[in-house]
Amino acid sequence: MRYLLALLKRFHFFFFFLLLEVIAVLLIVRHTNYQRATIINATNELTGGVYSTFTGVTEYFSLKQTNERLTREYAELKNVSPGAYYVSDTGSFYVNDSLFKRQFRYRPAEIIAKTIDKRNNYLMMNKGSRMGVAKDMGVVSHNGIVGIVVGVSKNYCSVMSLLHKQSRISAKLKKNNQLGSVVWNGMDYRHATLNDIPNHVNINIGDTVITSGYSFIFPSNIMIGTVKKVELPPGENFYDITIALSTDFSVIRHGYIIENLMQQEQRKLQGETTDD
Template sequence: MRNFIRFIVKYHFAILFFIIEAVSLLLVLNYNAYQRSSFLSSSSAVSGGIFKRFNAGAEYLMLREINEDLARENAYLRSRMPESFRASRDYFNLVNDSASMQEYIYRSARVINNSTNRRFNYITLNKGRLNGIEPEMGVISNKGAVGIVKNVSDNYSTVISVINTRLKISAKLKESGFFGSLEWDGTSYQHVYLLDIPRHANVNVGDLVVTSGYSSIFPAGILLGNVEDVALDKGASFYRIRVKLSVDFKNLAFVEVIGHTSSDEQINLEKETEDD
């Protein structure tokens, strides 16, 4: 026993090192479990508050571009007002028709922290559970899809960004309708890769890439970017398509969080079918 204590005292530095290192590596490996607890993430009250204050200053420097974006979005929204449409006489609508139910609810939020220089990039928003935001909601800006809500605290939420190597988004080519998965390779914050498009598909440079709507997170047809380069390895049966993102992640200020009103219904139905 005495020898054991002597051993510990003699090598306490190395032993302590191994213990602490093991704890931190466990943190890395259990990453997802800890994300859910949101205690150690930037949506916690302390770090969220600091980012919020700093962002108030940084945002001032971007006011010009933000104003332009907002003006453009106003114009777009005005064009969608009922007054902008001609009433048609041969259009009938049942009051209780489920097709006319609102399917998606949009909530606007402000970006208070954002990164583009890591392999796992996250965005922090200034709204959280109290504003009706829940994990797994889609996030878009007026230029296209931004990411998916990962964690929420009462007043903040973190978003796993499109340029995060952990995120895969179901996307399709708008022209031909072929769908695949959109992934980031961790290098340039302006480009992502669209994989799993079969070689018999017709792909042209400049084609639009939009969300497929197969998951209940994003509605179909939200812009992601356009095709910049099409590559086909020898003997490969799938294209490797480089997509230029429509959203500039370096300059992101206001976003909208999409709530799907019947997403539980869709998920449960799909699960039931799978279990059969």
């Protein structure tokens, strides 16, 4: 016993070090399981408040770009408003409105914190459960896909960026609907990899890659990027494709959170049919 105490006394520094490291590792492991762990820390009201205040100040620096973007979007909206269309004779045809059942709802939100240079990147946005945001909703910007909501608090949500080890987006080539998946290899925030395209498919540089709509999270036909480099490793059946992402993760400040109103129904059906 005395020997043990002497040992403890001699190496107390080392033991204290071990204790702290064990605590840290426990925290990491609990947190790494990102689906189950409620990301308390990221979506915590305290850190959210600090980031909001800071963004409130820095926002002034980009007012000019924000205005330009707004006018552009306004013009686009004008283009599709009823006033921009020629009104044909309403008696000659008839629109059955029940054909169009709404599936996706878009909520605008502001990005108040983000990283792009880690291996696993997250964003924090200023809409939370109070505004109807929930886990597993998609996030897009005005020119492409951004990520998926992985945690919500009352007023904030934490978004797993496309630039993440675990993100995998179901995608297709626009010109021939060939299905693939987009993952990020961790080097450059402007580029990602498109997998699972077999070697018989005709693919060219500049081809557009869009979401497939098979994931229940994103609607189909949302822009992901364009093909930048195509390689066929010898002896492989699938191409190595690098795509240039259309979203510029380093400058985005605003995004839209997409709610799939039929997600529950789709998941339920999928559960029923795959269980047996």
